[in-house]
Each structure stands twice: as structure tokens, then as C-alpha cells.
Amino acid sequence: MQGISIILIIFTSLFFTGILIRTKSFFSGRKGPGVFQPLKDIWRLLKKGAVTSETTSFIFQIAPSIYFATVFLSALLVPFGDQPGLISFSGDFVFFAYLLALGKFFTIISALDTGSSFEGMGASREGLFSMLAEPAFFILIGSLSLLTGHTSFHQIFSTLYMGMGSHVEQAVVALAALVLVAIAMIENSRMPIDDPKTHLELTMMHEVIILDNSGFDLGMILYTTNLKFAMYGALIADLFLSPSIPIYLAIPFMLFIQVVFAISAGTIESFMARFRMSHNPQFIFVLTSISLLIFLGALLLLGKIT
Amino acid sequence: MSYITVKNNQSIFFQEIPVLDYESFLLMNTGFLSKEHLHCVNYYGLAQKEKLKLICCIANDHEHSIYVSSCVLPLPHLDEIGFPEYSSFTARHLSFHIFEREIHENFGIRYHDHPWLKPVRFAHDRFNKESGIAEYPFYHIESEELHEVGVGPIHAGVIEPGHFRFACNGEQILHLEIHCGYQHRGIENLLITKKKLLQRVTLAESIAGDTVAGHATAFTNVWESLSGCVPRADLQLARTLALELERIAIHTGDLSAICTDIAYQLGASVFGRLRTPLINFMQEWCGNRLAKGLIRPGYSNFKFTPELAQRLEIVLEAYERDFDEVWDRFHTLPSVLSRLEKTGMVSWHDALSIGCVGMAAKTSGIERDIRASHPHDLYTELRHEPILKIHGDVYSRTQLRHEEIKQSLVYIRKLLEKVAAQPDSERVLLQAQADRFCLSLTEGWRGEICHCAITGKDGELVHYKIKDPSMHNWLALALAVRNNEISDFPICNKSFDLSYCGYDL
Numbered sequence: 001m002q003g004i005s006i007i008l009i010i011f012t013s014l015f016f017t018g019i020l021i022r023t024k025s026f027f028s029g030r031k032g033p034g035v036f037q038p039l040k041d042i043w044r045l046l047k048k049g050a051v052t053s054e055t056t057s058f059i060f061q062i063a064p065s066i067y068f069a070t071v072f073l074s075a076l077l078v079p080f081g082d083q084p085g086l087i088s089f090s091g092d093f094v095f096f097a098y099l100l101a102l103g104k105f106f107t108i109i110s111a112l113d114t115g116s117s118f119e120g121m122g123a124s125r126e127g128l129f130s131m132l133a134e135p136a137f138f139i140l141i142g143s144l145s146l147l148t149g150h151t152s153f154h155q156i157f158s159t160l161y162m163g164m165g166s167h168v169e170q171a172v173v174a175l176a177a178l179v180l181v182a183i184a185m186i187e188n189s190r191m192p193i194d195d196p197k198t199h200l201e202l203t204m205m206h207e208v209i210i211l212d213n214s215g216f217d218l219g220m221i222l223y224t225t226n227l228k229f230a231m232y233g234a235l236i237a238d239l240f241l242s243p244s245i246p247i248y249l250a251i252p253f254m255l256f257i258q259v260v261f262a263i264s265a266g267t268i269e270s271f272m273a274r275f276r277m278s279h280n281p282q283f284i285f286v287l288t289s290i291s292l293l294i295f296l297g298a299l300l301l302l303g304k305i306t
Numbered sequence: 307m308s309y310i311t312v313k314n315n316q317s318i319f320f321q322e323i324p325v326l327d328y329e330s331f332l333l334m335n336t337g338f339l340s341k342e343h344l345h346c347v348n349y350y351g352l353a354q355k356e357k358l359k360l361i362c363c364i365a366n367d368h369e370h371s372i373y374v375s376s377c378v379l380p381l382p383h384l385d386e387i388g389f390p391e392y393s394s395f396t397a398r399h400l401s402f403h404i405f406e407r408e409i410h411e412n413f414g415i416r417y418h419d420h421p422w423l424k425p426v427r428f429a430h431d432r433f434n435k436e437s438g439i440a441e442y443p444f445y446h447i448e449s450e451e452l453h454e455v456g457v458g459p460i461h462a463g464v465i466e467p468g469h470f471r472f473a474c475n476g477e478q479i480l481h482l483e484i485h486c487g488y489q490h491r492g493i494e495n496l497l498i499t500k501k502k503l504l505q506r507v508t509l510a511e512s513i514a515g516d517t518v519a520g521h522a523t524a525f526t527n528v529w530e531s532l533s534g535c536v537p538r539a540d541l542q543l544a545r546t547l548a549l550e551l552e553r554i555a556i557h558t559g560d561l562s563a564i565c566t567d568i569a570y571q572l573g574a575s576v577f578g579r580l581r582t583p584l585i586n587f588m589q590e591w592c593g594n595r596l597a598k599g600l601i602r603p604g605y606s607n608f609k610f611t612p613e614l615a616q617r618l619e620i621v622l623e624a625y626e627r628d629f630d631e632v633w634d635r636f637h638t639l640p641s642v643l644s645r646l647e648k649t650g651m652v653s654w655h656d657a658l659s660i661g662c663v664g665m666a667a668k669t670s671g672i673e674r675d676i677r678a679s680h681p682h683d684l685y686t687e688l689r690h691e692p693i694l695k696i697h698g699d700v701y702s703r704t705q706l707r708h709e710e711i712k713q714s715l716v717y718i719r720k721l722l723e724k725v726a727a728q729p730d731s732e733r734v735l736l737q738a739q740a741d742r743f744c745l746s747l748t749e750g751w752r753g754e755i756c757h758c759a760i761t762g763k764d765g766e767l768v769h770y771k772i773k774d775p776s777m778h779n780w781l782a783l784a785l786a787v788r789n790n791e792i793s794d795f796p797i798c799n800k801s802f803d804l805s806y807c808g809y810d811l
Binding site: 024027028029030117118120121124191192195197198199200201202203269270271272273274275276277278279 | 453454455456457462463476477565566567568569570571572574575576579639641642644645649791792793794795796
């Protein structure tokens with residue numbers, strides 16, 4: 001049953017972005033594309049050959065594969081309820097974070113590899129915002145592992161879930177869900193941090209560093225983005241999944257959480273403007289502060305402070 | 307005092323324009339501009355055999371008049387060395403910079419104290435044909451820490467060609483240089499060589515595709531004035547109506563584009579949708595959504611009937627209801643305001659010194675609106691009062707669009723009351739009079755449009771000069787983005803929404 005987590009993540013990745021886009025179309029009074037349209041676009045791209053610029057080196061060509069591999073590998077670490085992921089060991093959340101960082105590192109240097117001034121700017125933004133988001137993630141997971149006394153995703157999430165214990169514990173879980181949602185938005189370059197729909201190179205972050213990618217490479221990058229979104233959705237769902245729920249209920253429950261996540265992301269994107277670029281660091285620092293609040297909650301619960 | 311005072315759209319004999327020596331020509335015209343309500347609407351050169359005639363037109367907004375004066379200089383030759391260098395107007399008032407750059411580019415007049423004699427548009431008949439667009443002298447900063455970002459001339463999305471080069475310190479813009487001139491169509495020359503009036507008015511409509519009514523009205527007014535014809539009341543009504551409808555439609559489209567640039571989806575889709583019924587109404591009226599074919603000198607192919615007036619009232623009512631609702635949401639949303647406020651500011655001082663016109667002037671607190679200062683057509687009866695904003699930021703330009711739309715709605719409703727059924731009228735054949743000069747000012751949605759025409763001995767057009775408001779305002783954009791974030795450039799650019807082809811001609 002260990003494989004159920006990755007199967008669900010891959011399944012969700014097929015329609016996640018589709019639901020998000022459909023939500024946005026609905027709120028703008030349009031009919032919108034079908035839920036599987038993003039996937040069809042990716043399939044079309046995967047059938048094409050890639051064109052690479054003459055100024056790039058092998059880095060540019062291997063980066064999309066590495067990006068995909070790292071995200072796929074980290075998705076293997078994500079548990080599902082009380083079922084561990086395919087890979088699970090103590091301290092695996094550090095492995096998870098740095099696998100993602102490795103993938104990001106390669107997309108950044110492949111953007112620099114093109115020598116374009118736009119991509120340089122995008123790489124700098126992507127690097128900066130991911131760097132700022134890292135403390136929030138580590139303080140969050142660190143606090144949760146302090147609270148549960150375990151250091152692997154599987155053990156943390158099988159002891160911790162919404163609806164357990166005292167009000168303080170529930171508050172901690174709710175805050176953790178909030179931080180994870182926000183980190184998911186940053187890592188996936190969605191609003192209000194980044195606007196995936198913009199055609200303006202000067203305001204782009206993630207979109208601009210993949211400007212030079214085409215065909216198969218681009219398809220792989222786009223699919224990886226979907227996979228990453230579904231992976232974060234699964235992590236968030238894990239916070240709400242109690243280990244006592246039988247698996248035939250847990251599966252629809254997780255899909256429900258994923259759909260709610262996609263719809264709320266779409267709703268946010270419909271009804272607000274994105275942040276000014278210089279306000280993004282402030283926003284990300286707020287996440288770190290919330291994570292510190294979770295840390296405080298964990299200390300309170302453990303009776304370290306009274 | 308050697309200048310001739312004319313009114314907007316008044317034609318005079320070309321010889322009536324006083325000719326001064328260069329020194330007093332310079333002192334008089336730059337002296338005018340010490341007051342805020344006087345500004346230069348056009349300053350250009352006209353080659354006559356071995357001579358170059360410079361004509362300068364200064365508008366006095368308080369007295370509703372325009373001061374025209376001229377000066378004759380010998381025309382330089384490319385192979386001649388030691389040709390005299392003149393003192394520049396620009397050294398005394400910066401707003402002349404674009405005109406003198408153009409005179410220098412086209413006729414080779416040299417200035418010893420012009421601060422920045424950059425090429426304007428590399429016209430086909432420029433003086434120095436060896437200079438090419440590939441060698442454009444960009445301002446360059448040598449530094450290890452700064453970086454340059456070049457955007458265009460080919461852009462993502464369907465906009466016209468123009469090159470933007472930023473000198474940035476990280477995310478902050480230190481300097482932006484804007485370079486147009488990629489699509490020289492030679493419209494001014496074409497207006498002379500195409501002899502048929504229909505060809506000419508069609509060309510005038512194509513000067514800037516988003517200001518069809520503005521440029522067509524300016525051309526039509528020039529031509530009617532040169533022919534000594536006063537347009538019938540219904541023609542004047544149709545033109546005024548077209549100008550105001552164009553203003554509403556384009557402003558609404560711009561609001562939608564501003565929303566797109568800040569990724570506010572609701573505003574983008576609703577404002578975008580609101581523009582459509584308006585331009586569809588134009589289609590209903592004249593068969594073209596951009597009003598092409600509507601405005602013609604001396605006649606009109608498309609009468610504005612009382613039935614159309616009724617239709618328009620219904621269209622506007624539906625428009626205003628939804629417009630108010632979405633505007634209420636838009637301008638109270640904190641995430642929107644945080645993007646628009648204090649972004650891309652142009653100070654009153656900067657706007658005045660570079661001679662901004664239209665929206666760029668009005669949002670920086672300068673009252674410069676042809677509808678009020680030099681009214682033409684039915685604006686004489688509407689008693690327009692310009693809306694002013696003082697901050698000169700993107701939000702001011704957004705607010706101005708909203709308030710101008712509301713104002714135009716009131717004007718259109720007033721105009722609709724005057725619509726009456728007309729019998730078919732005969733088409734008057736217009737023949738321009740000989741040796742005339744006429745200047746026409748029109749307030750397009752973007753700002754002041756100036757057309758100047760000169761006729762020869764047999765009443766043939768010998769010279770035509772067009773000035774789109776973008777000529778002045780591109781520099782305002784370059785100043786606005788200084789010290790802003792480079793990611794805010796698109797929103798600044800959209801808030802000005804300047805024309806590339808109106809500048810390139």
C-alpha cells in the first residue's frame with residue numbers, strides 16, 4: 001500500500017491546474033477550457049522536439065530532466081494518511097526540502113545559461129523568494145517534528161492531524177496548513193506572488209526563466225509544475241487526514257481537499273491583484289513569523305514554556 | 307512683437323506669418339513659455355529651394371489663440387563644412403527638444419547647446435542617410451554593478467515595435483531610453499503625393515489606429531478651413547460625438563489593460579467586455595468599429611439618425627451601470643491600490659518642462675485640454691472643464707480615465723438631445739484656397755493633436771505636418787519609471803498608453 005500516495009499525487013496532477021483555470025474562467029464570466037486542457041497542451045508539447053539556443057551549454061539541456069526528477073523523487077517521500085510514501089526514513093523532510101532546492105538550482109543556472117537579461121532577472125527573483133521561503137518551511141516542519149517527537153514525514157503526519165487533542169494543537173495544525181498553502185503558492189509561482197498568465201517579461205518570475213525552453217523540455221517543466229502543486233496539495237491533505245479513517249474514505253477525502261485547494265487558489269487569483277515585487281519578501285517573512293508562532297505553540301504543548 | 311495671432315482652425319495667407327531673424331525668433335518663442343498657460347504646439351521646418359523656413363506655433367490657453375512666427379535659415383548641405391551652429395531653443399526650454407531633434411535629423415541644422423541631439427525616427431528623407439537605426443546612440447553607463455535590459459523592438463503580445471533600454475541597479479530602474487522609429491511610413495509625404503481628398507482623409511485616419519476620430523477630425527478641420535467652408539451643424543455634432551465615444555471606448559480598454567498588468571482578473575474581464583458594445587455601436591453607425599470612414603471633409607456618408615440616438619442611449623445606460631459597479635470594486639481593493647499608488651510619478655515641474663500634453667499633463671496638475679482652451683466643433687457649446695489630478699502617478703492616470711469617462715457620458719447625453727432627423731443634403735466639393743496656412747488642434751483621447759497644412763499657388767497642398775501627443779509624452783514615461791522597480795514598467799507604460807506609429811508617422 002506504500003505506492004498509494006504517489007499514485008494519488010500523479011492522478012491529482014492530471015486535473016489540478018485544469019480546475020484552477022476553470023475556476024478563474026468561471027469568475028470572469030467565461031466558459032473556459034476543459035479540465036484536462038493543460039494536460040492536453042503538455043501532451044502536445046511532449047510530442048515535439050526541442051529547439052535550443054546556440055549560446056547554451058549542456059546545463060540547459062539536462063536541467064528540465066533534473067527538475068522533473070527531483071520533484072518526482074520528493075513526491076515519493078510524501079505519505080498518505082498512515083501509509084508512508086515509497087521512500088521513508090527519519091529526517092526525510094530535510095531530504096525533501098533539498099531535493100526541491102536542487103531542482104530549483106538547476107532551473108536557475110539553466111536560465112543563466114541562456115545569457116538573456118530577462119532570464120537573469122527571473123533567476124534572481126526565483127532564487128531570492130525560494131531562499132526566503134526556506135526558513136518558513138524548516139521552522140514549520142521542525143516544530144511539527146518537535147511536537148510529535150518524530151523526524152520523518154510519515155511519522156509526523158500519522159501522529160498529527162486536524163481534530164486531534166486540545167484547541168492549541170488544532171490551532172497549530174490550522175496555522176501549519178496556512179503556511180503550507182502559502183509556501184505552495186510561492187513554490188509554484190502562483191498569485192499573489194507571481195502571475196502565471198502575464199505576457200510581460202519584466203514582471204515575470206517563473207515564466208521568464210523557462211522562456212527559452214521549448215517542445216519536450218517545456219512540456220516536462222509544465223508537467224513538473226502540476227506535479228509539484230499536487231504534491232503540496234497532498235501534504236496539506238495529510239494535515240487533515242486522521243490515521244483512523246479507513247482507506248476507502250481517505251482517498252475521496254484527499255481528492256476533496258485537493259479540489260478545495262485548487263478552487264481556493266483560483267478564487268484568490270480571480271479577486272485580487274498580485275503583489276508589487278518589492279512587497280513579496282515582506283509577505284514571505286510573514287510566513288516565517290507564523291512558523292515561529294507554530295514553534296511557540298509546540299513549546300507550549302510540550303510544557304517547555306508555561 | 308512679430309507674430310501673427312490665429313484661432314484654432316483659422317486659415318491665413320502663408321505670407322502673413324512674420325519672418326524674424328533667428329535671434330529674435332528664438333528669444334520671443336522661448337520667452338512665451340515662461341508662463342504655464344503657453345506651450346509649443348508645433349515647431350517644424352519647411353524646405354524651400356535653398357532655404358529652410360522654420361515655423362513655430364505657440365498656443366495661449368487663456369486667450370484661446372495661437373501665436374505663429376517664422377524664420378528663414380540657409381539649408382545646409384551634407385558635404386559642406388564650417389556651416390553655422392545655432393543656439394537651440396531647448397537650452398532655454400526643454401519642451402522644444404523633440405522639435406529641434408527632428409529639425410536636426412531632417413535638415414541637418416546644427417545646434418551648439420542642444421543638451422541631447424538624438425535621432426527621432428530615422429525618416430526616409432533624413433539629412434544624413436548614412437546614419438542608421440542599428441547605430442542608435444544609446445546612453446550607456448559603465449559599471450560592474452549595473453545591468454542593462456533591452457526590450458523590443460519585437461515584443462511578446464501584439465504591440466507595435468519600439469525599443470526600451472533600461473539601465474538598472476538590481477530591480478531598480480536608473481534610466482530608461484525609449485527608441486521608436488521602426489515603422490516609418492512617410493505619412494506626411496504621402497499626404498502630399500496622394501492627390502485625391504478621399505485618399506488623404508483615409509491616410510489621416512491611419513496616422514494612429516487608436517485615434518481614428520481624433521486625427522480624422524484634425525485633418526477634416528484643416529481641410530474645411532483651407533477651403534473656407536464651415537461644416538454643417540450635424541457634421542459638427544457627429545464629429546464631437548465620435549471623439550467622445552472614442553475617448554470612452556479607449557479609456558475603458560486601457561482600464562482593462564491596467565487590470566491585466568496587475569493580474570486583477572475581474573477588472574480585466576469586465577472592463578474588457580464593456581468596451582465591446584461601444585465599438586460595436588460605431589460599427590452599427592458607420593460600418594467600422596474604429597470609426598474609419600465616418601469623418602469626411604464637408605460631408606458624411608453616415609447620418610446620425612434619431613433611431614441611432616435611441617440605440618446609443620440604451621447602450622450607454624447598460625454600460626454605465628456595469629462600469630460603476632466594477633469601478634467601485636476596483637478602486638476600493640487594497641491589492642489594486644498598492645500597485646497603482648505612487649508608481650511612476652511625474653512631477654508637475656517635470657511635466658511642465660518637457661511640455662507634456664493630454665492625460666500626462668492633466669494628471670500632473672497642468673491644465674492643458676484643447677476642448678477647453680481652443681474649442682472646436684460643438685465643444686464651443688459644451689463648456690468643457692478639464693479634470694485635473696496632482697500626483698502624476700499611475701493611480702492618477704487611472705482615476706482620470708474614470709472621471710473622463712463619466713464626463714464624456716454627460717457630454718454625449720447632452721449632444722444626443724440635439725439630434726434631429728435631417729434631409730439628404732448635397733455634397734459640397736471642397737477646393738483649398740491658394741497660399742494658405744492653417745493649424746488645427748484637436749483633443750484626442752490621448753491628448754492634443756496638431757495638424758498644420760500649407761497650400762501652394764494653385765491651392766495644392768505643399769506641406770503637411772502632423773504632431774501626435776505621443777511626441778511629447780514618451781519622455782514623460784521615461785522620467786516616470788526612474789527609481790521605480792523594473793517590474794512596474796509595464797503598468798507605467800500602459801497607464802500612458804502612447805502611440806508608436808503616431809510618433810514614427
